[in-house]
Amino acid sequence: MGLLDLLKSMKKGEQEAKLLILGLDNAGKTTILKSISQEDVSNLSPTQGFNVKSISQDSFKLNVWDIGGQEEIRQYWKYYFEKVSGLVRTILINRFSLLILVMKKGLVKIIRN
Numbered sequence: 001m002g003l004l005d006l007l008k009s010m011k012k013g014e015q016e017a018k019l020l021i022l023g024l025d026n027a028g029k030t031t032i033l034k035s036i037s038q039e040d041v042s043n044l045s046p047t048q049g050f051n052v053k054s055i056s057q058d059s060f061k062l063n064v065w066d067i068g069g070q071e072e073i074r075q076y077w078k079y080y081f082e083k084v085s086g087l088v089r090t091i092l093i094n095r096f097s098l099l100i101l102v103m104k105k106g107l108v109k110i111i112r113n
């Protein structure tokens, strides 16, 4: 079952749903938005504010919101939550953050023992 079918089944009788993509800068939000709407993802520039795309299937419309992740914008994320049907949370993992996670896990284990 695809994402649109899943949301359609959750929103029985309704014609529209809203999906939010949230995450820090460079976590891949716009890439997801453009991939969902089958657009080229090879040349992306940083999102100022937000991007919205609508995808329609039969008579059902999915509005996908990609909200900018800059620190000064994050305080406004809460205003986008009205009537949201789904949320995609993107997480940026690079080698450094992975190392920090592994070290943290190891440290907790040492402290507990």
Ligand SMILES: Nc1nc2c(ncn2[C@@H]2O[C@H](COP(=O)(O)OP(=O)(O)O)[C@@H](O)[C@H]2O)c(=O)[nH]1
Binding pocket: 023, 024, 025, 026, 027, 028, 029, 030, 031, 032, 041, 044, 045, 046, 047, 069, 090
């Ligand atoms: N390695 C890797 N790079 C990705 C992935 N998704 C996006 N990117 C790259 O990360 C950069 C930032 O992506 P973008 O969608 O603009 O992030 P946004 O700031 O969250 O909108 C771009 O150069 C993308 O090509 C992924 O899953 N893996």
Ligand SMILES: [Mg+2]
Binding pocket: 029, 030, 031, 045, 046, 047, 066, 068
């Ligand atoms: Mg973006």
